[in-house]
Amino acid sequence: MIDLHYAPTPNGWKISIMLEELGLPYRVIPVNIRAGEQFRPEFLAISPNNRIPAIVDHAPADGGTPFSVFETGAILIYLAEKTGRFLPTDMRRRSRTVQWVMWQMGGLGPMLGQHGHFALYAAEKIPYAIERYRDEAARLYGVLDRQLGKTGAYVAGDEYSVADIACFPWTMTHKAQGFTLDDYPNVKRWYAAVRARPQVQAGLAIGKFVKEPFDEEARKVMFGKMAKEVLGKG
Numbered sequence: 001m002i003d004l005h006y007a008p009t010p011n012g013w014k015i016s017i018m019l020e021e022l023g024l025p026y027r028v029i030p031v032n033i034r035a036g037e038q039f040r041p042e043f044l045a046i047s048p049n050n051r052i053p054a055i056v057d058h059a060p061a062d063g064g065t066p067f068s069v070f071e072t073g074a075i076l077i078y079l080a081e082k083t084g085r086f087l088p089t090d091m092r093r094r095s096r097t098v099q100w101v102m103w104q105m106g107g108l109g110p111m112l113g114q115h116g117h118f119a120l121y122a123a124e125k126i127p128y129a130i131e132r133y134r135d136e137a138a139r140l141y142g143v144l145d146r147q148l149g150k151t152g153a154y155v156a157g158d159e160y161s162v163a164d165i166a167c168f169p170w171t172m173t174h175k176a177q178g179f180t181l182d183d184y185p186n187v188k189r190w191y192a193a194v195r196a197r198p199q200v201q202a203g204l205a206i207g208k209f210v211k212e213p214f215d216e217e218a219r220k221v222m223f224g225k226m227a228k229e230v231l232g233k234g
């Protein structure tokens with residue numbers, strides 16, 4: 001059994017989709033990140049970066065004690081290695097897949113996250129920040145579009161992989177963030193294909209329950225104030 005510590009966000013969906021794709025038994029443990037549950041000591045023990053999602057595998061491959069994993073890229077690779085699925089084993093295809101997972105983790109996710117923060121959530125609208133991250137997000141959509149034009153199928157090649165599962169949930173934010181996939185025809189084609197997968201639909205349906213209103217309290221919790229109070233300045 002795998003415990004999934006989770007909220008329904010792009011990073012959370014990566015792992016609910018992966019678990020649905022794998023058909024592994026799992027139990028969802030909601031973490032209400034708008035109410036500060038990511039700072040609870042028991043959650044920090046498995047996710048020291050106070051971010052969801054994280055997993056605890058109660059039947060790890062080495063037969064040892066329960067094993068926890070945080071950071072979605074690491075979780076996707078862990079689950080792929082556990083099951084032998086969605087991560088090719090030959091050197092070139094494996095490396096290409098990992099490269100695109102890293103690209104998502106270091107680029108697409110954080111930049112769309114920052115664009116969403118400044119354009120949609122921040123109380124103060126700062127034109128420089130909005131433009132900076134909008135340009136960067138547009139550049140990254142362009143990179144993804146060219147890559148999908150090259151493969152003609154999925155992000156890392158002709159097979160659906162953890163690279164697709166990493167990228168897809170963040171591209172779901174495109175409309176809210178003011179992008180249209182008409183500008184990125186290869187992304188548009190890929191997006192429709194991934195979204196149509198029943199396992200993706202099932203992963204997206206997990207835990208719509210934990211959404212709280214995004215009010216002043218949630219802002220304080222999520223935009224640094226609570227981290228300073230609970231964790232100190234580092």
Ligand SMILES: N[C@@H](CCC(=O)N[C@@H](CS)C(=O)NCC(=O)O)C(=O)O
Binds near residue numbers: 052053
């Ligand atoms: N790099 C991390 C990012 C995780 C992340 O940013 N999670 C967000 C939700 S999408 C979160 O937990 N936010 C809580 C907070 O900001 O306090 C990963 O890929 O796991």
